[in-house]
Amino acid sequence: MRQRGWFRGAMLALGLAFLYVPILSMIVFSFNNSRLVTVWDRDNSPTLRWYVRLLENDQLLGAAWISIKVAAMSACGAVILGTLAGVVLTRFGPFRGRAFLSAMTTAPLVMPEIITGIAMLLLFVALEQAIGWPSGRGMSTITIAHITFAMAYVTVIVQSRLAGFDDSLEEAALDLGAKPATVFFRITLPLIAPALVSGWLLAFTLSWDDVVIAQFVSGPGSSTLPMEIFSRVRRGVSPDINALATLMVLVVAVGVVLSTLYMRREEQRRSREERMAHNDGNP
Amino acid sequence: MAERVVDRHNEYLRIEGVSKRFGDFVAVDNVSLSIYKGEIFCLLGGSGCGKTTLLRMLAGFETPSSGRILIDGQDMAGIPPYERPVNMMFQSYALFPHMTVMQNVAFGLEQEGIDKNDIRRRVDDMLGIVKLGDFAKRKPHQLSGGQRQRVALARALVKKPKLLLLDEPLGALDKKLREHTQFELINLQEQLGVTFVVVTHDQEEAMTLASRIGVMNKGQIVQVGTPTDIYEFPNSRFVADFIGSVNMFEGKLIEDEPAHVRIGCPELETTVFVSHGISAPPEAPVTVAIRPEKIEMSRSAPVSGENHVTGVVKEIAYMGDMSIYLVRLSSGRLVRVTIPNVERHDERIVWDETVHLSWHPSSPVVLIQ
């Protein structure tokens, strides 16, 4: 028993090391003075020069700004459409074409991005030929593409959240005289709110992170941050990208740690209250 | 089990030939039923008997495949749940987890567009009635099971429904609390005068709560009556067997008089004399049902030779307040007898003793299939 525990611990430690060593090495070398990136310049490091360089790089900052805008819009669109799809699939029962809708919402989860990218581009080209919209490609086409593939993730999250609580809550609201729309806004929506938050964040991240689809459906002047990074790192390692990576990891890590701590505290508070209710509650 | 008086002239809910089919499956099969104002009517049956489907049709969550439902004379066809003068207490209580007790109870009134102060007053009153005044600001997860049940009740009752539907109202409570709550529920119903329709699978619950019980089986109502009717005069093998325990013997009608009948039961090795008439063709196969507590057991033979057999005690189950005996007749048939434990210990009948079983001629119920 003891031995197996040890084995498990070792596997876990090795696995986590595998996941984190590359990230840590990027962080460390972002403070390296040497241009050679992976050779530590003992005399002049640590330094913040790459961070300074990064902040002076208007091209990267501009791309980052485009990415933020695209990601925020995509996340909002994906949450709205994904929530509708999730509610329709879990609560609306049988309707014609339900299986097809269900297939269309899960397919993007595993579809290789390159296929989605090509299909999207060809659609936009064909549309432009046929109706003149979208004239050329840019932020709007990237946003549409990102909404489409991110909404699949939101749908799954909303679906599993809805499946987790039983529909008698909604029935009770109807029974108490609430019309279906009221039920949706006062009961369903508050209950799935946590799923919407995580769905939004996930959709934002997916969009913020995507390079393949964006490459296909972007146009001149609408390069997103990942596209900029990709074209740079294809040419080789560059130290300011290390600095950029460090900043991004930092933001994400702080966010994830804070939200985990918050959720943990909420959970503890809740279980304490439940215990108390059980002890003092019985008449 | 006090029999409550029901005003039979005041029909309140009328179910006319209602059926519900899900594909090929018939969940509710041509049910007709009248429920009177101010009564507690229990739909009693095992799982899958259609009782919950029937309740859901009253609430408007399911549409009858055929038949009509009238509440206070108004046809409910096409009326969505949120416009019905009916409220439901769900088995899971279905309390909104993101709202406080007060918000839960107020929710239904808010939908009616009532003045805020009125809502507040009515919610406060109702919380007072269910003794939850001090818990108004709590959320459902901060309440015990019994308190949650009362919130669910208050939330449904505050709307002053014409009909309150209760789906297994006590099912989620533990045994002790259940007994206590049963009487609270009856008091509340008498206090507010709301008509209750209760769905339950628990016969004890139905017996205590109900003014009348409708026993359901395979989508049909098999018997409707007061708890006493159902227990003492079951009209079918199913009902006799479903409610309480019973000894049933196959037999044939051999003597059919207006005031008494005599039935031959090969398993009992005797004829059963019943002191009331029945209506069945001669020689018809019938079943004689005798409740275990209506059989007397003694070491000595009874005075009357009628309705009397002998057997050997094979099993004894001591239940505290009473004991269950299984007595084997020479035909091999086991008869179940319950005896209240009033004697001193050493006088009790023990294993392998030969005993005389007898019963009063009014006790057997003759069931005709």
Next chain:
Amino acid sequence: MYRSLLSTVKNWTQPRSLVIGVPYLWLLAFFAIPFVIVLKISFSWMQPIQPGYAPLIEWVEETRRLVVSFNFDNYQVLLRESLYVETFLYSVKVAAVSTFWCLLIGYPMAYAIARSKPSTRNLLLMLIILPFWTSFLLRVYAWVGLLKTNGVINNTLLALGLIDQPLTLLYSDFAVYIGIVYSYLPFMILPLYSNLEKHDLTLLEAAADLGARPVKAFMKVTLPLSMPGIVAGCLLVFIPAVGEFVIPSLLGRTDQLMIGTVLSAQFFGARNWPVAGAVAIVLLLVLLLPILLFQRHQRRELEAVRR
């Protein structure tokens, strides 16, 4: 329940179809129809002018005829030129090998997390998910710095005196495997974890009670029960890995491309959209079975939650 109710509430028919219609039409327009267009283009003739392909069906005014011109050559090219066949096989091989390693590394990790104390469990899960929230591109890029000839790994090994010559790690099959395993590991661990976490531990106690040693109990009880998790995890890694584009372009060999790279090259380099369309369609057909398997799994998972 709610659903049968909804179908009966007559006056809700209008909003109901509106609510269904919005996501439906969106996915139809931006997900389903694009594939039809790809299919169409894969049968067209290439055309030097915009939009890069000739129409399948055309009304020719001079001859007053409706001309339907299908071009099957795009698909024949794929068979004729060994480049395509090899690339497809190589991509499937890379994806399969990477999936295998992912499972080998991910299973013990998922198992260890599922069997750890509930308090540490959330922390460990957070550690698994955290890299997923950081840029995929940058995480792949990090391996360039590690695997380069003068990268961190080679420098460390040289400094320790374990090797005399730097090893060629980057731009190899090995580097692609590492890149895929690294990027997709959370996708393997999470479905495995959510399966393993649900296991009833008394089953193992029952197996032990019936005389099974721990290894045997694992093989006969835990492993078969975790099959749905294994299948889901493997599909989540394998399917996108076949069409992977970023990882092979940053870490992969230059003499043997993966299908994603070829596709992209046909599209942007050779600008031969019909052939690119045919490649995409064939890739989709290759992945159709795994995708359908995954969808079945997804459906079952949801039904299990709902019971």
